[in-house]
Amino acid sequence: MSLRPSGAFWPSALKQLWLPVLCVAGLLLGTAGSTSFYFPPATDVLATLWRELVHDGLAADLLFSLRNIMVGLAIAIVAGVGAGLVIGETELLRQATTPLLDFARATPTVAFVPVIILTLGIGSGPKIFLIALGSVWPILLNTVSGVHGINPAVHETTRSYRIPVRLRLLKVVLPGALPQIFAGIRVALSIAVVLMVVSEIYGSPVGLGNFILQSGSGFAVPEVWAGTVLIGILGYGLSVLLLAAEYVLLGWYHERPPRNRRARSLPRNEVTTS
């Protein structure tokens, strides 16, 4: 709605930035020279983060976590979109599986963490499995609903022109469902990050979760904060990357400015997970 003219860049940037800058400044000043054990100065935390990343093993932890998320999410996307296309295209199957999928989606995957890790071990395989298991449901459900939501007229047209199935799936159904699929992937990403952290805190010799757990049990408070900040950066960075990918891939779909689009996407993806 409030699409700003491109000339008014500075006022709008100022409007958006004053509060974050104020918060960061407040954090820096408020904790400067802090002697509190639990809340070390923010500069110390950042220094610790830098030191751990560059000199100690934190970079390896970061890579381990990042790889697990990427692989798990990739599996979930492939499986979720594939199964979603099939289920969404077959009306009978869609109706039959609705309660099952809703139940699966409502089951908190974190409850599987002890079961999977205690039986399958603490390596990265079980973690990837957990991440894929948790993040497949929103993608699957959104694909189903995206496919189902395609205008029936489009279907009839492709049918009457006898467009081959493969072509129809790739050129009609998949693009039509893509906006919803992306909304699902965005939900899946946040689930994946949570599962990454939980599975690594629960049982792992490496990873960011393990790093903050180890630091925490050693009462190395700046390290705990540094690891936490890094996980936050990771979560935010991944979601920004995803938005960028969506911006490129779905340029044809959103002619609205990205801000409105993002605001819309939350209810849209939730509509399908009901």
Added chain:
Amino acid sequence: MAMSTMRGRRAADRVSLTSREGRKGPGRRGLFLLQLSAVMAVLLIWAVITAAGFVSSTALPGPLSVFGRFPGLLGSDAYWQAVGDTLGGALTGFLLAVVFGVPLGLVTGTYAVAEQSSRLLVDVLRSFPVIALLPVFLLVLGSTPAMKSTVVFLACVFPLFLQAQYGARSVPPMIAETVHGYRVPRLLRFRRVVLPSATPSIMTGLRLAGTTSVLVAIGVEVLTTLPGIGHEVVQAQQGGASASAYAYILTAGAIGYAINLLSQFAEMRLLRWRRLRHTD
């Protein structure tokens, strides 16, 4: 006029419903049987997989042994205690998040300046995986039920805030300008204009936050020694009772499913005047 449009809409709903049934034809009863057979098929596949020994019975016990645990569990106090602990922690955090998130979202959604100022901050904070703060909270607050509620609160407040904000922004510009032009008092405007148009979106936020609250509560229990469903899963699995662990996992699923159904029901009752966008 409002009445007539409402009736018109409901009639339209009915028409679309019947036409949909007419097209596919399984009917209500047929649909139920169809869904039941799908559930049965999944249970059967599960039974076959475990019976054939593809996976060890500690990783995945058969459906019979899992469901066989339920009579014993349902009669035990420990089970209900665990369910109560999880729900209690989830509900406290959830309600706190409603109290803070919804009004703040409505205010920032109504005033563009507030929304623009907070956008970047909220964007960064909401993509933060709250569960990563757990070690910090363990240090600062210790392993207490209050800590569990705090983590749940932090996880739930952002979806609620964003949905309320989005809802408040969805007031049609023409109506917003009319209200502005007639200088409708602020409180009245909130009650009569902003709130009704934001309600559907807020309901979505409530549903999102509802499932999140249980998820996070269980996550905290898995990772700490706090009592609840998550803790019971860990205990059962470590004690070699996988079937009980799965029974608790299914309980967690049932709770999540029930929250979804309840919120759908509430939405239908509360928003009868508005057409549901997701009837199926």
